[in-house]
Amino acid sequence: MYYKFDVVIVGSGGAGLMAAMQLPNASVAVLSKVYPTRSHTGAAQGGVAAALGNREEDHWKWHMYDTVKGGDYLTDQPAAEILAREAIDAVYELEHRGLPFNRTEDGRIDQRRFGGHSHHFGEGPVRRSCYAADRTGHMILQTMYQQAIKNEVRFYNEYLVLDLLIVDGRACGVVAMEIRTGEIHTFHAKAVLFATGGYGRAWKVTSNAFACMGDGMSIAYRRGIPLQDMEMYQFHPTGIYKVGVLLSEAARGEGGKLLNDKGEYFMERYMPTMKDLAPRDIVSRCIVQEVNEGRGINGKDYVYLDVRHLGAEVINAKLPDITDFARNYLGVEPITEPVPVFPTAHYAMGGIPTDTDSRVVIDPQWTPMPGFYAAGEVACVSVHGANRLGTNSLVDLIVFGRRAGKHMAKFIAENDLVPLPEKPEGYSRELVDHLYTSGGHESAARVRSALQQVMLDKVFVERNEEGMRSALDTVSGLQEDYKNVEMQDKGKTFNTELVEAIELGFLLDCAEATVHGALARKESRGAHYRTDYQKRDDVNWLKHTLAYRGKDSHDVRLDYKDVILLDDPVFKPKERKY
């Protein structure tokens, strides 16, 4: 089938729906490979940061400072300024649209502490996270979807996007497979927004949904668009041991603490001011160090998250979901027992490079590709730099999803539809046909599981040259093996084996770019910690990585672009202490 729209939005999480909401007078299609309310935004727990100052004095500039410092100065500072300033208005917009925030006694939006968020430029923790119990992302997703229903947005549910259409350097649509029928469709549009989320499934232990397979990043990468800062991948400190399901930082925001085998609340030793509320990269490294030095629980590879002292009332009222996860998946009762945790793959700071209007930029000179936008986790604007602060992902979605929508509204008013390329569905049909008829005998499950294992073993919280070299060889070999993947299901109807196989191809691309960026970056910064280069190196590495796809996995081309700094001494790069 052929469809024509002003705007095609790929992905129905917070960023995609926020953008859709800005386009009431345009014809908009939202394509999602799941039903919209299944999107992974719904799994976000703790909150959305905005300097409302409802509980204590706060200022957007403090929020901006925390974001820049939290990102270990790889953050583009004008983007961080926009994030912190516009968060306030965006949170009010969410409230106006019905989001059921928790409330203070005087009826305002309640706020709580979260990792890395401080007052007076780092003096101590501040209550900045606006929240709805520990299911803030769920509430954002539901509220946005409800508004989309009200605005009669056109949804194409369970459509897997396979390709981005580009003619003469301008985006003009996408090709998608309808999962229910296996049919391939062309969506012709003036503007395309990718809001497809991350790729946490590249690691064996992750908080991410099965859907988080890096679709959008890979599709752009295959079309010659670089991926930025992919080596900056966040491992959240408190995943449920072995399962990876997240126990929100809200637990520590409410006063929970990490405990080692000696019964010591060890974060006090590492970070005397912010303690357990230091940023995630630091806390994850501290946990790994405790385990490496033999202070994991019973000498094993985990520590405890302890919320017992908060009491049943606070735990049940403010942390109900995560308490339920611990009970359900570990059989542990957090009110009376500490919970086994270890870092879990969580969030991509990197992604498709964009400017602050969410336009995709394709080179170090910030040249935009007309008609192509990206927002949310799939994008790298870059506000999170080398490490994202808790609650800033939801801010990113609403602020830059909104900016994408507003800019697209302008763009479609000023530009006509450009003609489609010849045979727009050619690449996509080949991709799918190959999987039906590959003639190989490789199992997609084996390839995926080998990838997840090597990423966990070699490209995790701590990295080094030797480990990453072997990871690159493995990923490269798996890219070859992938060509021989065979499916048992040859049907057209709801072929999830086909969907999984296509997604695996996306995931391999993201892993490839990640390993290349990480190998090249010979320093430690934020989430990228190298045991062989333990210091941050601002002289050589205060710059963004751009990874361009080559003819094979060893042929990835790396380029770099400068980090944008403001001429304000407050934001000048300095050593991070908390």
Add this chain to the structure above:
Amino acid sequence: MNILMRIKRFDPEKDKKPYWDEFRVEADPIDRLLDALNTVKWTMDGTLTYRRSCAHGVCGSDAMRINGRNRLSCKVLIRDIGNKVTIEPMLGYPVIKDLVVDMDPFMQKYKAIKPYLIVHDTEPGTERLQSPEERARYDEGTKCILCGACTGACPSVWGNPDWVGPASIVNAHRFIFDSRDQGAAERLKILSDRNGVWRCRTIFNCADACPRGIPVTDLIEQVKRAIVYGGDTDTK
């Protein structure tokens, strides 16, 4: 431990009618049932078809009928089901393939009750005020993840597919009792229709099925009372 999985299969391209298939799977007692389904799909039979995404009970993709009750397969642990389990698609929905059902009719019913904040007043410059008590009044309904387990467990839905069903009423409740909302009258009118709340016979299957612990039947009763007795739906 070794478990026997009995799964109802149907592929519209091959099968005239559904049939039972069996798989023996090695699983850890603390594995999720979803993990066992994945073991089958990834190592034994790639054609087995089901939906899943978050794998920890918040996205609502994998509602299915497990040993006769609607559950999310990612919230059921192997140790809780013993060594034999029967899995079917939810009742009350058209089956697309194996455990995958057509959710479109369900979403249409959800849309019918106007599941969005309706406000006629102009918005203030900051947030609208709402007390913690007013906020608590509609808290239960906000937990809904639209998995469809309650609706697919309801005998009244099985008997009458046009009935709006429990999930829609839960979501109507969420707005009717929200002090900021001004659309209660519109929704109560929709729900007092012949396919509205009155087909609920308080069977409580919905409350049993809800993976989020929402007291579904209770919320439906509150909506019934609001229709009959009217009055202030903001705080009660």
